[in-house]
Amino acid sequence: xxxxxxxxxxxxxxxxIITEALRIIDGxxxxxxxxxxxxxxxxxxxxxxxxxxxxxxxxxxxxxxxYITDVSRPRGTDAETDAGAEESDTEADGAAEDDRPWDExxxxxxxxxxxxxxxxxxxxxxxxxxxPDTEAALRALELQYAAFAEAxxxxxxxxxxxxxxxxxxxxxxxxxxxxxxxxSAQSAALDGRFGHVAHLGELTVDADQAFGDGLEAxxxxxxxxxx
Numbered sequence: 001x002x003x004x005x006x007x008x009x010x011x012x013x014x015x016x017i018i019t020e021a022l023r024i025i026d027g028x029x030x031x032x033x034x035x036x037x038x039x040x041x042x043x044x045x046x047x048x049x050x051x052x053x054x055x056x057x058x059x060x061x062x063x064x065x066x067y068i069t070d071v072s073r074p075r076g077t078d079a080e081t082d083a084g085a086e087e088s089d090t091e092a093d094g095a096a097e098d099d100r101p102w103d104e105x106x107x108x109x110x111x112x113x114x115x116x117x118x119x120x121x122x123x124x125x126x127x128x129x130x131x132p133d134t135e136a137a138l139r140a141l142e143l144q145y146a147a148f149a150e151a152x153x154x155x156x157x158x159x160x161x162x163x164x165x166x167x168x169x170x171x172x173x174x175x176x177x178x179x180x181x182x183x184s185a186q187s188a189a190l191d192g193r194f195g196h197v198a199h200l201g202e203l204t205v206d207a208d209q210a211f212g213d214g215l216e217a218x219x220x221x222x223x224x225x226x227x
Contacts, residue, residue, distance in 0.1 A: 012044055014052045018067045021060060025122040033057075061126050062134075068120050070136035071112035102147040103219055109143055110169050110215055117173040124174065132166075151223045161222040168218050172211050 020041050024033045035057060039046035053059045067073065098105055117124065132141070144162040153161055190198040 012042065012048055012052070014063065015067075017042065017049055017052055017060070018063055021064060022067075022120055022123065025064075026120060030122050030125060035060075062130065064123055065126050065130050066134040066136045068116050068123060069113075069132070069134065069140065071109065071116050072136075072139070098143075102150040105143060106147045106165065106219060107215065109140060110165065111212075113140070113169050114173055114211060117170065118176065121173070121177045124177065127170070148222070153223065164218065164222060168214065172214065176207050176211075 017038065021033055021038055024037060024041060035046045035049050039049050042049070049060075050056065053063065100108075132138075141162060144165060145158050148158045148161045188194075190201065
């Protein structure tokens with residue numbers, strides 16, 4: 001052991017690195033994540049992390065985005081995650097065999113994706129400049145396209161519907177996270193210019209119910225006239 005950090009990398013996996021990186025992001029913020037700090041948390045040298053992510057932090061960021069996007073992944077301890085890797089692959093392969101109604105499949109995905117984004121909201125900036133072209137993202141898109149096709153949509157209407165659904169989920173999460181953020185140092189006064197805001201600003205809205213109601217309204221509007 002050198003400097004309190006073990007050279008023994010046995011048991012170190014990409015999944016374990018990702019989950020530890022998310023612990024740092026969730027607890028301390030994205031800016032606090034460094035390869036050295038990550039190695040210290042894992043009790044290995046930083047080079048052990050580079051063994052799994054040789055291109056460095058950007059490659060790790062890509063993996064974190066895919067991990068969060070993969071809502072079919074079992075969530076639990078590192079040991080449960082590693083042990084469940086084969087099970088996860090099986091579930092992913094069997095996703096096309098889901099015989100639930102199209103709207104139930106979309107509801108499940110939307111609620112699961114929202115939960116994953118909220119659980120790791122500190123990683124949201126990583127999603128902005130990364131294309132949704134990973135295997136996990138394509139599985140989600142396949143699920144959406146198949147569901148909207150079953151609902152009666154065709155061609156470009158399917159693509160537009162899936163885009164609207166994804167935009168709704170991510171937009172709702174961003175709005176929810178911002179609403180719980182720090183107030184502006186120069187907050188505007190609620191005077192006569194903002195009468196409706198002043199009148200309604202004290203009302204509290206349950207975030208879960210608001211999300212569910214909005215989701216139902218969106219699904220109805222997207223498939224109106226088809227089912």
